[in-house]
Amino acid sequence: MKDTITSSFILLLTLTLLAAFAASNVSPEIIVTTVVALAFIKFWLVAFQFMELKKAHPFWKYLIIGFGGLMGLILVILL
Amino acid sequence: MNNTKSIYYPPGGILIWIIIYLELITFGMAILAFAYYGSEERELFHNSSLKLKKTIGTINTILLLTSGFFVAKGIHFFKASNIKKTLSYFNWAMVGGFVFLVLKSIEYYEKLEAGLHMDYNSFFRFYWLLTGFHFIHVIVGLVILIIITFSIRKKQTEASFEDIEASASFWHMCDLIWLLLFPVLYLLF
Numbered sequence: 001m002k003d004t005i006t007s008s009f010i011l012l013l014t015l016t017l018l019a020a021f022a023a024s025n026v027s028p029e030i031i032v033t034t035v036v037a038l039a040f041i042k043f044w045l046v047a048f049q050f051m052e053l054k055k056a057h058p059f060w061k062y063l064i065i066g067f068g069g070l071m072g073l074i075l076v077i078l079l
Numbered sequence: 080m081n082n083t084k085s086i087y088y089p090p091g092g093i094l095i096w097i098i099i100y101l102e103l104i105t106f107g108m109a110i111l112a113f114a115y116y117g118s119e120e121r122e123l124f125h126n127s128s129l130k131l132k133k134t135i136g137t138i139n140t141i142l143l144l145t146s147g148f149f150v151a152k153g154i155h156f157f158k159a160s161n162i163k164k165t166l167s168y169f170n171w172a173m174v175g176g177f178v179f180l181v182l183k184s185i186e187y188y189e190k191l192e193a194g195l196h197m198d199y200n201s202f203f204r205f206y207w208l209l210t211g212f213h214f215i216h217v218i219v220g221l222v223i224l225i226i227i228t229f230s231i232r233k234k235q236t237e238a239s240f241e242d243i244e245a246s247a248s249f250w251h252m253c254d255l256i257w258l259l260l261f262p263v264l265y266l267l268f
Binding site for chain 1: 084089110117118136140141148151247248265266
């Protein structure tokens, strides 16, 4: 069985460092979209891999993706 | 063990997931309010955000993610009935959570010393409220982890798999909230 927990963790660390780097180096026009997109991927990874929502009923999956997506969308629109 | 594919039995049980969604909605609304005020007072929020240390925010994110990883591994080994490894991973998770609290306390101390208290401006009012409530959640999560670890160590039968999974879900919820707070407070302005 593949160790998806460990690979998700490595991806999460990479995305965190990438977001911190992007915040200082990416052009202001795309900084919000980039950082929010990275945060959404991390949010999804924690919910689906660490909290094992990948094994849950689709209702719970759509609810968390819907929440994360809506938050990201509103943040991009506002900022 | 319940069938997690059923709508009534998400991993950890339906009650913890109702709590998780309520918490996410509450924090989510506060974060959106913060972003709204930030869009109205961009310069003030930008200058205030510069007073926060991105490095500390990034290290804190890594600490919480690492702690969450240890809890996830602990659950994995609990399912495999490997209690020794479960306890070891849970102990490391608690260390990660504790170090997070220490680092956050140092950051709070620095901010207070610099006069950046809650009444300083609207950015710091949100900063203290959002991170303060999150700080309390991490303390509660840590207490739950300590209780559940003692329970596993003593081999108490009343701590069911669902109880342990629910405790882990609460801990991961602290990760989820921080993953929303970190970019908004430290990176976006």
